Amino acid sequence: MVERRSVLKGLSALLLLGLAAGCKRGDPNSPNIYLGGAGATFPFPLYSKWMSEYNKLHPEIRINYQSIGSGGGIRQIASETVDFGATDTPMSASDAKKAPRAILHIPVTIGAVVVAYNIPGVTGELKLDGDVLADIFLGTIKTWNDERIARANPGLALPSLPIAVVTRSDGSGTTAVFTGYLASVSPKFQSVVGEGKSVKWPVGLGAKGNEGVTGQLKTTPGTIGYTELAYASQNRLTTAAIKNREGAYASPKVSAVTAAAEQVELDDSLVASLVNAPGAASYPIASFTYLLVYEESKNARKGEALAKFIAWAVHDGQGLAAALHYAPLPARVVQKIDERIKSLHFGGKPFLSQGT
Amino acid sequence: MRQSIWPTPERPPLVPGRFRGDTHRGDRVFSWITAASASIVILTVLAMTGQMLASSWLSLETFHWSFITSLEWNPVTEQFGALPFIFGTIVSSTVALALAVPVSFGVALFLSELAPEWLRNPFGFLVELLAAVPSVVYGLWGIFALAPLMRETVEPALRASLGFLPLFSGPNQGYGMLTASVVLAIMITPTIASVSREVLRAVPRAYREAALGLGATQWEAIRTGVFPVARSGLVGAVVLGLGRALGETMAVTMLIGNRADISASLFAPGYTMASVIANEFTEATEDLYLSALAEIGLLLFIITVLLNIFARFLVWRVGRQGGA
Amino acid sequence: MNIRSHFTYRKAVDRIVRGLCLLAALLALVPLFSVLYYVTARGLGGISFEFFTELPTPVGEEHGGVANAITGTLTLVGLACLFGIPPGVLAGVYLSQFGHTRLGKIVRFSADVMSGVPSVTIGIFVYSLLVVRTKQFSAYAGGLALAVIMLPTVTRTTEELLKLVPEALREAALGLGVPQWRTTLSVMLRTAAPGVATGIMLAVARVAGETAPLLFTSFSNRFWPGGLDEPTASLPVQIYTYAVSPYEDWHSQAWAAALVLVALVLTLNVAARVLVRHRVR
Numbered sequence: 021m022v023e024r025r026s027v028l029k030g031l032s033a034l035l036l037l038g039l040a041a042g043c044k045r046g047d048p049n050s051p052n053i054y055l056g057g058a059g060a061t062f063p064f065p066l067y068s069k070w071m072s073e074y075n076k077l078h079p080e081i082r083i084n085y086q087s088i089g090s091g092g093g094i095r096q097i098a099s100e101t102v103d104f105g106a107t108d109t110p111m112s113a114s115d116a117k118k119a120p121r122a123i124l125h126i127p128v129t130i131g132a133v134v135v136a137y138n139i140p141g142v143t144g145e146l147k148l149d150g151d152v153l154a155d156i157f158l159g160t161i162k163t164w165n166d167e168r169i170a171r172a173n174p175g176l177a178l179p180s181l182p183i184a185v186v187t188r189s190d191g192s193g194t195t196a197v198f199t200g201y202l203a204s205v206s207p208k209f210q211s212v213v214g215e216g217k218s219v220k221w222p223v224g225l226g227a228k229g230n231e232g233v234t235g236q237l238k239t240t241p242g243t244i245g246y247t248e249l250a251y252a253s254q255n256r257l258t259t260a261a262i263k264n265r266e267g268a269y270a271s272p273k274v275s276a277v278t279a280a281a282e283q284v285e286l287d288d289s290l291v292a293s294l295v296n297a298p299g300a301a302s303y304p305i306a307s308f309t310y311l312l313v314y315e316e317s318k319n320a321r322k323g324e325a326l327a328k329f330i331a332w333a334v335h336d337g338q339g340l341a342a343a344l345h346y347a348p349l350p351a352r353v354v355q356k357i358d359e360r361i362k363s364l365h366f367g368g369k370p371f372l373s374q375g376t
Numbered sequence: 377m378r379q380s381i382w383p384t385p386e387r388p389p390l391v392p393g394r395f396r397g398d399t400h401r402g403d404r405v406f407s408w409i410t411a412a413s414a415s416i417v418i419l420t421v422l423a424m425t426g427q428m429l430a431s432s433w434l435s436l437e438t439f440h441w442s443f444i445t446s447l448e449w450n451p452v453t454e455q456f457g458a459l460p461f462i463f464g465t466i467v468s469s470t471v472a473l474a475l476a477v478p479v480s481f482g483v484a485l486f487l488s489e490l491a492p493e494w495l496r497n498p499f500g501f502l503v504e505l506l507a508a509v510p511s512v513v514y515g516l517w518g519i520f521a522l523a524p525l526m527r528e529t530v531e532p533a534l535r536a537s538l539g540f541l542p543l544f545s546g547p548n549q550g551y552g553m554l555t556a557s558v559v560l561a562i563m564i565t566p567t568i569a570s571v572s573r574e575v576l577r578a579v580p581r582a583y584r585e586a587a588l589g590l591g592a593t594q595w596e597a598i599r600t601g602v603f604p605v606a607r608s609g610l611v612g613a614v615v616l617g618l619g620r621a622l623g624e625t626m627a628v629t630m631l632i633g634n635r636a637d638i639s640a641s642l643f644a645p646g647y648t649m650a651s652v653i654a655n656e657f658t659e660a661t662e663d664l665y666l667s668a669l670a671e672i673g674l675l676l677f678i679i680t681v682l683l684n685i686f687a688r689f690l691v692w693r694v695g696r697q698g699g700a
Numbered sequence: 701m702n703i704r705s706h707f708t709y710r711k712a713v714d715r716i717v718r719g720l721c722l723l724a725a726l727l728a729l730v731p732l733f734s735v736l737y738y739v740t741a742r743g744l745g746g747i748s749f750e751f752f753t754e755l756p757t758p759v760g761e762e763h764g765g766v767a768n769a770i771t772g773t774l775t776l777v778g779l780a781c782l783f784g785i786p787p788g789v790l791a792g793v794y795l796s797q798f799g800h801t802r803l804g805k806i807v808r809f810s811a812d813v814m815s816g817v818p819s820v821t822i823g824i825f826v827y828s829l830l831v832v833r834t835k836q837f838s839a840y841a842g843g844l845a846l847a848v849i850m851l852p853t854v855t856r857t858t859e860e861l862l863k864l865v866p867e868a869l870r871e872a873a874l875g876l877g878v879p880q881w882r883t884t885l886s887v888m889l890r891t892a893a894p895g896v897a898t899g900i901m902l903a904v905a906r907v908a909g910e911t912a913p914l915l916f917t918s919f920s921n922r923f924w925p926g927g928l929d930e931p932t933a934s935l936p937v938q939i940y941t942y943a944v945s946p947y948e949d950w951h952s953q954a955w956a957a958a959l960v961l962v963a964l965v966l967t968l969n970v971a972a973r974v975l976v977r978h979r980v981r
Contacts, residue, residue, distance in 0.1 A: 035774060035777060035778040035781055036778065052926055054923075054926045054930055056837070056930070056931055058658075058919075064759055065758070065759040065760050068758035068759045068922070069758040069759070069761075071758075071922070072757070072758045072922075075923070082923040082924075082926065084920075084921045084922050084923055084930075084931060085922070086919060086920050086921075086922075086931070088658050088659055089659045090659075091659035091660065091661050092658045092659030093659075094661050095658070095659055095660060095661045095666075096658070098661075099832060099835065100835040101831060101832070101835050101836060101837055102837075114662070115661055118663075182547035184547060184549050189634035189635075189655045189656075190655055190656060190659055191451070191656065191659040191660065191661060213452075214452045214453070215452070216451065216452040217451070217661070218451035218452070218656070219450070219451070219452050220448070220449065220450040220451075220452065220636070221635075224635060224645075225549060225551055225633040225634065225635060225645045226633065226634030226635050226645070226647070226655070227634065227944070228629075228634070228655055228944055229944070231941075231944060231945040231946060232944040232945075234945075234946035235944050235945055235946040236551070237946075238946050239519075239523075239524075240527070240549050240550065240551070242547070242549070243549070250760075251946060254759075254760045254946075254947070255946045255947070344760075402879050402880075402881050402882070403879055403880040403881050405881070406880070406881030406884070407794075407880075407881075409790060410790045410791070410793045410794035410797070411794055411798075411803070412790075413786070413787040413788075413789075413790030413791040413793075413794060414790070414791040414794035414795065414798075414803065414804070414807040414855075415803075415807075416787045416791065416851075417787070417791050417807050417810045417811050417814065417851060417852070417855060418806055418807055418810045420810070420814065420848060420851065421810040421813055421814055423825075423829065424814075424817070424821075424822075424825045424848075427825050427828050427829055428821070428824070428825065430828075431824065431828050478724065479724045479727055479728050480724075480728070481724070482720055482721040482722075482723065482724020482725060482727075482728075483721075483724050483725045483728050485721045486721040486722060486724065486725040487725070490718055490721055490722070491725075499725065501973060502729055502732060503725075503728060503729070504969070505732060505966060505969060506728065506729070506731065506732045508905055508906075508909075508965050508966065508969045509732070509735055509909075509962060509965070510908070510909020510910070510911070510936060510961060510962070510965060511909065511910075511911060511912075512909065512911040512936045512939050512940050512943070512958075513735065513739065513909065513939065513958045513961065513962055514735065515940070515943060516939055516943045516954055516955070516958050517734070517735045517738050517739070519943055519944070520738070520742075520951070521734060521738050562731040565728050566728075569728065593710050593711060593713070593714035594714055594718065595713060595714040595717040595718065596710065596714070619816050622818070623816075623817070623818025623819070623820065623821070624818075625818065625819065625820040625911070625912040626911045626912055626936075626940060630940070630943065630944065650818055650820045650912070653820050653821075653823075653824065653912075654820055654912050654915060657823075657824060657827070657915075657916055658915065658916055669824075670824060670828075673820070673821045673824045676818055676820075676821055677817055677818070677821045680816045680817060680818055681813050681816055681817065683816070684812065684813065684815070684816030685812070685813070688812060
């Protein structure tokens with residue numbers, strides 16, 4: 021009898037404690053500010069670093085970013101369940117129409133989509149051109165020792181192993197960038213698959229997020245997949261050099277991504293594609309990645325905190341990018357952003373009137 | 377008027393006139409509160425049905441029946457057909473049942489007929505613990521323990537011995553229909569086993585003793601004396617297990633390979649209705665896409681509800697026979 | 701001779717079937733022990749002081765913990781109990797008394813229907829009902845989803861256990877002039893309490909490990925939640941995120957989190973078992 025009571029009491033106490041833990045900071049007058057964000061997994065390593073550092077600088081501001089995919093970022097910001105979204109591919113006009121107010125795209129960093137593979141016994145860098153890559157992802161090239169792969173890679177001992185393609189199972193900006201590249205180099209890919217955040221792949225295993233694809237590539241022999249450079253580098257995946265517009269093979273490196281970004285002019289919408297950028301040193305599958313914020317905020321305190329965070333990210337935050345294998349924004353892009361984010365406001369009152 | 381509500385077969389009628397006036401009020405209030413709580417249960421089911429219908433309306437209107445017959449699941453062109461997910465759900469659940477049913481019946485027979493008395497309860501408890509392990513933990517275990525085992529040992533062995541069947545041919549990565557089915561089988565075994573055990577227990581002892589008395593072996597007594605009576609209940613147990621398999625989400629999502637396609641090979645990746653919802657629901661951007669996912673949820677809801685009602689009916693029939 | 705060999709054959713069949721049953725029983729337990737072994741062996745390595753006290757680190761950095769997910773799970777389960785137990789128990793009381801009425805039958809049927817609904821569907825339901833309308837992923841939404849999962853179990857367990865309370869007890873209380881409602885609460889429910897508590901504990905154990913509905917309701921949070929109206933981390937979602945990630949350190953934390961979750965769930969199950977034994981004695 022005693023035992024039973026104490027078991028029940030213990031459990032109830034534990035649950036009450038949990039409830040108390042959940043409630044303890046619910047005070048509306050506290051200086052604490054919570055910003056919720058969700059979206060792209062592509063820049064997640066950098067974002068989580070930023071938000072952790074920013075929390076150290078400003079302990080009262082907690083920015084919670086969940087990497088659920090660019091599709092999720094667009095959907096959740098449009099339905100206002102988060103304070104900001106994030107995507108690697110710009111919102112479509114129809115997506116933008118669904119949002120109650122105007123949404124601003126703010127490029128905050130540049131990354132590369134790398135083609136990574138796990139071929140037992142092969143540690144060297146595979147060289148692939150757009151056509152071969154498209155045919156691998158279309159399922160027409162089926163084994164690793166296929167003649168078309170071997171021709172460009174005479175130095176590698178490719179096994180007669182079936183190719184297992186790994187793709188994304190969630191709505192993904194990485195997919196949009198990658199399919200955008202494949203569609204631009206292969207008319208067949210354009211007609212069979214097309215480009216988009218979620219496409220119908222003819223072959224492959226689906227994994228969730230860049231995290232999932234990277235995990236799958238790491239554990240499963242014979243796989244090839246596309247993921248963001250930071251994930252591939254942190255996990256020491258072997259990555260392929262891709263033939264760029266000038267016919268040179270470019271390895272996915274921060275310098276090659278910067279080279280691509282230098283070639284592209286950004287207009288006032290702050291949106292531009294870096295796919296197949298000109299220049300012999302350019303890596304062909306690079307992309308800006310954007311934060312999505314409402315130009316007019318519905319909450320003055322949150323809006324201001326968010327605007328200040330963005331200003332911090334495009335200036336001080338850029339210093340953290342290269343270490344995580346993201347390319348820092350070129351200075352002229354930062355200038356453009358500084359101008360543009362002055363329009364973030366609450367009830368007509370801008371948050372960053374004097375600049376930063 | 378109250379008397380028509382009070383009498384129950386289990387509880388003799390109360391005559392409210394016995395009490396003082398003020399207790400009347402307390403009773404009335406209390407019965408109102410309990411009735412309101414009971415209504416919450418009904419309201420939840422109604423709200424769920426209504427909300428699911430409302431959320432999937434756009435997709436229902438757009439695709440009609442082609443939703444369940446079309447193979448095309450293409451967010452780019454906004455063509456949504458759920459057949460790959462329905463196929464994946466049916467195949468994974470069927471394979472899981474094929475693996476789980478013999479084992480579960482074995483467990484149920486062992487626990488209800490064969491095991492020594494002192495072992496039955498502890499052993500039954502262990503089997504129930506199998507059901508208590510959270511799905512996501514099975515998924516984690518699946519990724520790091522089961523999938524490598526399937527990839528390196530089980531699937532190559534199957535291909536070597538049964539590779540002439542399309543079921544066991546083609547490339548294997550350890551993630552796919554078969555691995556998901558194995559983990560599903562593990563997860564539904566306790567459900568089928570414990571319901572079957574209850575069903576077998578409900579069969580009166582006399583049926584067995586009659587057969588044993590005629591010189592039957594224990595197995596013959598079970599086969600001739602117990603099974604005929606228990607049959608519908610055992611089917612019910614299987615159907616309950618099936619219901620659980622259809623709705624199982626996390627472990628399957630983590631192991632099935634998430635690919636909306638139909639393949640004859642069990643090594644190939646697939647997709648189930650529950651896992652496509654888990655993967656795509658928070659990020660579907662187009663209204664139609666979201667609505668199509670909600671319709672998959674609605675289908676899953678309807679199928680599992682019907683299966684459950686059917687299973688309960690079957691199990692209840694044995695309970696009544698046994699009790700008589 | 702013929703008869704004897706037939707008899708030998710029958711005995712052999714009997715023995716084989718019994719052997720197969722034993723084999724099946726042992727086979728069924730292999731995954732349980734394998735899971736427990738893996739969770740313990742790999743989980744212990746990830747357990748440390750900071751695992752219980754620290755927040756998760758940024759992606760790719762080592763160390764850090766899941767303290768917010770542990771309290772988050774307790775918060776969500778606490779809310780689920782708050783939302784799910786009172787109506788569940790009272791609905792059970794209703795069923796035990798009016799189970800035969802038309803409303804009672806509909807209630808019982810609804811509870812049975814609800815108990816079969818896949819948890820992922822309940823996630824969609826709560827997302828459309830609450831998250832979209834309040835424009836906020838929140839602990840409330842997660843708690844509500846878990847409560848909906850608990851409700852039918854609690855209702856039906858309470859009903860069944862109240863029916864088991866000896867009629868004499870109730871008559872005695874009523875005979876003493878105790879009003880119906882007090883009899884139900886302080887005599888009937890009190891007597892049935894251990895059983896009801898067992899049912900509730902099993903329901904809690906089940907929802908504590910639920911992942912799918914939380915993906916769209918309580919979502920997740922890298923920080924301590926600032927209140928119940930904010931996204932809230934939970935152990936199952938954290939395990940899922942870490943398990944499919946490519947980082948070794950996160951894998952080991954996923955195992956450690958699984959160890960904590962499995963320990964919690966198994967403790968609840970064993971405790972429920974202990975409660976039942978007390979009742980039987």
